[in-house]
Amino acid sequence: MSIAEDRGADPAPIVDADEARRARARRLDQIGKWTLPALVLLVSLFLWDRVVVWNEIPHYILPGPGLVFETLIKDWAMLFDAALVTLQITLMALAVAVLGGVGLAILFTQSRWIEMSFYPYAVILQVTPIVAIAPLIFIYVDSRIAGLLLCAWLVAFFPVLSNTTLGLNSADHNLRDLFRIMGATRWQRLRYLQLPSALPYFLGGLRIAGGLSLIGAVVAEYVAGTGGIGSGLAFRILEAGYRLNIPRMFAALILIAGMGVIIFAGLSFLSHMLLRKWHESALKRER
Amino acid sequence: MMAGGSARATRKRQGTNLMPSQTPLPLGARPELLKMEGIDKTFNGDVVALKGLSLQVNEGDFISLLGPSGCGKSTALRLIAELSHPTRGRITWAGGHDTGDLGVVFQEPTLMPWATVAENVWLPFRLRGASYASVKDEVLQALRLVGLERFQTVYPRELSGGMKMRVSIARAMVTRPRLILMDEPFAALDEITRFRLNNDLLALKEKIGCTVIFVTHSVFESVFLSDRIVVMAARPGRVIRELTVDESYPRDEDFRTSSDYAAHCRSASDALHEAMGIAA
Numbered sequence: 001m002s003i004a005e006d007r008g009a010d011p012a013p014i015v016d017a018d019e020a021r022r023a024r025a026r027r028l029d030q031i032g033k034w035t036l037p038a039l040v041l042l043v044s045l046f047l048w049d050r051v052v053v054w055n056e057i058p059h060y061i062l063p064g065p066g067l068v069f070e071t072l073i074k075d076w077a078m079l080f081d082a083a084l085v086t087l088q089i090t091l092m093a094l095a096v097a098v099l100g101g102v103g104l105a106i107l108f109t110q111s112r113w114i115e116m117s118f119y120p121y122a123v124i125l126q127v128t129p130i131v132a133i134a135p136l137i138f139i140y141v142d143s144r145i146a147g148l149l150l151c152a153w154l155v156a157f158f159p160v161l162s163n164t165t166l167g168l169n170s171a172d173h174n175l176r177d178l179f180r181i182m183g184a185t186r187w188q189r190l191r192y193l194q195l196p197s198a199l200p201y202f203l204g205g206l207r208i209a210g211g212l213s214l215i216g217a218v219v220a221e222y223v224a225g226t227g228g229i230g231s232g233l234a235f236r237i238l239e240a241g242y243r244l245n246i247p248r249m250f251a252a253l254i255l256i257a258g259m260g261v262i263i264f265a266g267l268s269f270l271s272h273m274l275l276r277k278w279h280e281s282a283l284k285r286e287r
Numbered sequence: 288m289m290a291g292g293s294a295r296a297t298r299k300r301q302g303t304n305l306m307p308s309q310t311p312l313p314l315g316a317r318p319e320l321l322k323m324e325g326i327d328k329t330f331n332g333d334v335v336a337l338k339g340l341s342l343q344v345n346e347g348d349f350i351s352l353l354g355p356s357g358c359g360k361s362t363a364l365r366l367i368a369e370l371s372h373p374t375r376g377r378i379t380w381a382g383g384h385d386t387g388d389l390g391v392v393f394q395e396p397t398l399m400p401w402a403t404v405a406e407n408v409w410l411p412f413r414l415r416g417a418s419y420a421s422v423k424d425e426v427l428q429a430l431r432l433v434g435l436e437r438f439q440t441v442y443p444r445e446l447s448g449g450m451k452m453r454v455s456i457a458r459a460m461v462t463r464p465r466l467i468l469m470d471e472p473f474a475a476l477d478e479i480t481r482f483r484l485n486n487d488l489l490a491l492k493e494k495i496g497c498t499v500i501f502v503t504h505s506v507f508e509s510v511f512l513s514d515r516i517v518v519m520a521a522r523p524g525r526v527i528r529e530l531t532v533d534e535s536y537p538r539d540e541d542f543r544t545s546s547d548y549a550a551h552c553r554s555a556s557d558a559l560h561e562a563m564g565i566a567a
């Protein structure tokens with residue numbers, strides 16, 4: 001039953017066998033969630049190291065984890081600067097994707113005509129691989145930053161657009177009727193009904209878009225190629241590849257992956273904070 | 288500042304202040320609230336949901352619409368709420384009306400899950416541009432009337448089905464509407480909760496002195512609650528019989544076990560069977 005109904009009674013906590021078992025299982029889950037992946041990591045690092053040492057693989061073919069780690073530390077200043085550049089592009093693209101995606105979604109739900117006119121092109125942009133579009137973009141866009149941003153945005157905005165559109169349209173139909181009966185204006189319906197209904201969908205799209213904007217930024221850097229000031233991680237990987245500096249390639253790769261994980265975790269945390277009070281997805285049920 | 292429609296505004300304010308009780312006038316003496324005349328409603332050109340429906344609703348009535356599934360009860364309510372429009376015929380409010388005159392309760396509680404109980408009840412005011420502070424008293428009073436004052440900061444997902452329905456009722460009556468439409472509000476609840484809500488609904492109606500149109504499938508519920516039972520038949524949806532339950536309010540558990548109650552249930556049940564027989 002409801003927890004709310006029991007409020008005020010303030011009963012002493014009773015722990016039965018079931019509860020105790022569940023609590024134990026929960027604790028084990030909590031521990032396993034961190035220790036198991038860590039264990040897998042340790043084992044893989046160990047195997048990787050052994051394979052390299054036992055087979056005497058030269059470092060310009062496959063460096064061992066120790067060397068990669070050393071390189072990461074040695075080149076930290078340069079790699080970190082590059083990571084900041086990539087991160088900056090990624091976050092800017094994500095921000096523009098959110099503005100563009102949500103803005104378009106709102107336009108789409110305000111007018112069927114706008115949706116009918118533009119939705120097909122949004123799909124076309126989405127299904128065309130970014131690597132195919134990127135070279136053209138760098139021909140026509142002079143500013144390097146603008147080009148990178150455009151690429152990353154092209155990849156990232158669609159999940160925001162399609163999820164938000166779905167969310168705006170999925171407001172409970174009885175609530176819609178109620179708003180109509182109570183004489184709500186279009187703006188009130190959007191503000192008090194459709195936007196809150198769309199929030200969980202939007203956040204789902206945002207998490208996908210976060211990963212995609214990183215991919216977009218990296219792909220665009222590869223295509224843009226030229227180095228110099230303001231080069232990101234992808235460019236560092238390319239450059240290290242030309243020089244057969246394989247350990248640095250690995251180090252940069254680790255940084256990119258770490259960045260992806262941080263973006264995903266940050267967005268998941270944001271989503272949890274915004275939904276935890278009311279949404280089913282954030283509700284912990286008895287299992 | 289108070290030009291047109293001031294008479295109604297004044298009356299409404301009095302309605303709020305006249306708190307504890309407004310005993311409705313006897314059945315024959317109530318002024319007309321609204322009238323449905325010769326209503327036809329056809330969907331997609333061939334589904335005849337209503338045919339020649341006429342019904343006069345008087346102030347203070349508690350009307351139950353009773354009838355088999357598909358006879359157009361919900362359609363009738365939607366027409367009154369202007370969510371859809373009659374194919375033929377018309378609905379007129381005596382002395383006109385505005386959005387504040389109508390409260391609606393659906394079969395599901397239909398609360399906004401992202402808003403607290405108090406915010407949900409605030410909604411009708413909010414849509415009229417009223418800040419929470421300015422209507423806090425009304426909101427809390429409505430919650431007190433449905434027995435949920437303590438839960439104002441709770442989110443709907445923490446409430447039981449019956450409590451959610453109470454919030455929904457509080458939201459429908461917080462603006463003191465003249466007419467409340469209820470479409471099988473208690474159908475999804477267990478019988479104990481349902482009985483309790485039936486009692487509370489009657490007490491509430493007494494207190495705020497509104498008119499109610501209540502859709503139900505239950506003969507017992509309709510007899511216990513209403514003073515007019517409108518029995519409808521399907522295909523095409525129409526009124527086949529109107530019964531009056533001229534028993535005084537407040538009604539309590541004694542009424543549920545009285546022989547009068549049983550007699551009313553029998554005639555309502557007979558009328559319902561007639562409605563289903565015609566439909567078959």
Ligand SMILES: Nc1ncnc2c1ncn2[C@@H]1O[C@H](COP(=O)(O)OP(=O)(O)OP(=O)(O)O)[C@@H](O)[C@H]1O
Pocket residue numbers: 330331334335336354355356357358359360361362363524
């Ligand atoms: N939007 C619609 N489009 C097409 N047909 C509809 C629509 N709404 C209702 N109907 C039809 O109109 C008839 C009456 O429907 P309505 O929902 O009013 O019945 P009801 O008496 O409320 O039934 P129930 O007791 O099952 O809720 C049904 O035959 C239904 O199929």
Ligand SMILES: [Mg+2]
Pocket residue numbers: 360361362470
């Ligand atoms: Mg219905």
